Amino acid sequence: MANYDPFREFERLASTFLDSGRRGPRQMPMDLYRLGDHYVLSADLPGIDPGSIDVDVDGQLLTIRAERTLATEENAQWIARERTEGTFLRQLSLGQGLDTENIAASYHNGVLSVKIPISEKAKPRKIEVSTQEAPQQIESSAT
Template sequence: MTLMRFDPFRELDRWTEQALAGSRNLRTMPMEALRRGHRFLVALDLPGVTQDDIDVTVERNVLTVRARRAPLAQEGDDVIVDERPHGEFSRQLFLGENLDATKLTADLTDGVLNLEIPVSEASKPRKISLSDRPVTTAAAGQ
């Protein structure tokens, strides 16, 4: 498997945060991940987050995305409604050995962090050509 679909520790963190916060407003990054040819594409929704507030790191086979969104309210504001999550968000993806994390690219467009991770050359299917040498049948006749 190339991307871990379920991380029990992450789910436990989400449930704990939900219970302690007392609301359904979790600090998550909705994600879409797919394979297209020889590359994996990952899109993470980060509305209202600037490029300077996003950190993407890879260590061994773990890709970590951290983002920070500050609240709009400033000191002295009279907040009427505050339903937007703010603070620090993080998401980890476990990359398979068949991916080339050294060639990972990332860009932020319209509040969506787009990651592209190519399949490593060694993992791509390759055609093996047959040699023109005649096969000896001496071993087969004995």
């Protein structure tokens, strides 16, 4: 037996009516984590045509843009239409120390994965400490 929650129904109706006229880009949920010597960004883009996905890097700004268009059936009488169409956009400011030349992206099962490697300069490294067997003599010139 289903419970009727008037607040949930009000929220659904409000989001349907208020969001349906939205013209600007929509947000996409994402996860970002570090795995060894690179970062992995995973963004949910279900129902997106892979050809419409655009990943750009301009300086230190990573932009992900995608377009979802829904097929409309002629003479259809919609009972429910909750899936949205439009442009999805996400921009991230990349910090220093990332290898922006070797960023790679793939799309599988509605999830866009972007691999952002850490530059060699920014990776931690061990500095060798040299030792001298005998103290170095400093010679002075006497005139």
